[in-house]
Amino acid sequence: MISVIICSANAEDLLLVKKNIAETIGVAHEIVAIDNRKAGKGICEVYNEGTQKAAYDLLCFMHEDVQIRTHEWGKTVLNIFSDDADTGVLGVAGGGYKSLAPSGWYQFEFHSEERSYQNVLQGFKLDEKDEIHAYHNPKNEHLSNVVCVDGLWFCTRKRIALKYPFDARTLQGFHGYDLDFCLSVFQEYKVIVTYDILMKHASEGNFNKLWFDEILKLHRKWSKVLPLTTSDVSDREFYFTEKRCLKKAIEQMLRWDYSFYQIHRMIMNAAKSRVRTKLYFKAYLHLLQLKLNIIPLPPKS
Structure with a gap:
């Protein structure tokens, strides 16, 4: 059983993603959708609110512009968490190196095939580009250990989200929450990527100065433990x-x-x-x- 938590900013997108989840998840679930159009809260505050409201032990945080293509993906999630008690975060895209220098989860400057692990259909709203299938599995694994995952979709245990709440004091906008949460959980649990769940993300994200301002805050918090990697470096x-x-x-x-x-x-x-x-x-x-x-x-x- 899975609680799917969504910070909603678009009613039409929410209806579509609810329908998609119901048709594909394949297990008992609830959708905890928090309408943030008028409140304008930061995503950390919204996700903490969703965690408190969730009825089930497994939580799935996802964007509302995501369409999941894999049927019965909920069974895959349940099996991964039940098979390994040390699993703390599960995503579909993540990085094997988190730099000391301010950055996102993907470290292009890390000259290794192990810098990224992902299986995502990426759409583009800001650039006129065709959809791409971003598949990178350098070790040919079913599951890969990473440091951080992309926030478009990730799952965790409710008790972990309660122990390591999203940092709404430091990050008050809509950026950096995924990295911060993973860096907290990485201290005690595994952060992993699965290739067995495929989804399309409609937007590539806007990595602008507003995003970088939040990343600087994140790095001021975590600089003493960075850089981190799952590779032999x-x-x-x-x-x-x-x-x-x-x-x-x-x-x-x-x-x-x-x-x-x-x-x-x-x-x-x-x-x-x-x-x-x-x-x-x-x-x-x-x-x-x-x-x-x-x-x-x-x-x-």
């Missing part, structure tokens, strides 16, 4: 991965007109971690070279 690889990640973060902050102080604060926050001190001198050098026009700001990739 040497100190040398940590260093060069984070060097690439910090450079990218600095460049993006300059494009979005963050002040020198704000970028300085980001670098100093990263300095709390276990990565070699040399990294921060390299980051400052890169910032100064860009600010003084010694090197050009690379075009946005």
Whole structure:
């Protein structure tokens, strides 16, 4: 039995996703849909409210612009959690490396096949692109261990969501909640990705300055434990991965007109971690070279 929790902003989308869930889940369930159109609460507050209202022991948090294509997916969820008591979070897309530098769950700068694990049909609303099937299973597994999952759809146990509630004090908008929740749960339980449930996500997400503001808050909270990975990574690889990640973060902050102080604060926050001190001198050098026009700001990739 599964409680499906949805933060709703569109009544038509909600009707469609309710119908889709009823037709595909294949197990007893309830839908805890919280209408957030007028209240305008942050998603952490809404998800905590949904957790409190949920009647069942397994919770599924999902966006309302998702259409699940796999029939009887609820049985798959129940089996995964019943087979391993250490499973804490289950998603369909996730990253095997979470950087110290501000970022989302996918770490392109981690030069390893293990940087991402996913099976999602991705649609696009903001760009005129065709739908793609994002399938990446580098180890050819049924389940893959990751650090964080994408918030489009993920499941957990109610007792875990009560023990590690969504951080509505730090994150008051609609970004970063999935990473923060996974980083909390990762301390004690497994965070995993399944390839046996396929769904379409209608939107690619808007990774803009508002998103980055929330990611900076997230990283101020977690910098002392980052970077994290499920891969076998040497100190040398940590260093060069984070060097690439910090450079990218600095460049993006300059494009979005963050002040020198704000970028300085980001670098100093990263300095709390276990990565070699040399990294921060390299980051400052890169910032100064860009600010003084010694090197050009690379075009946005």
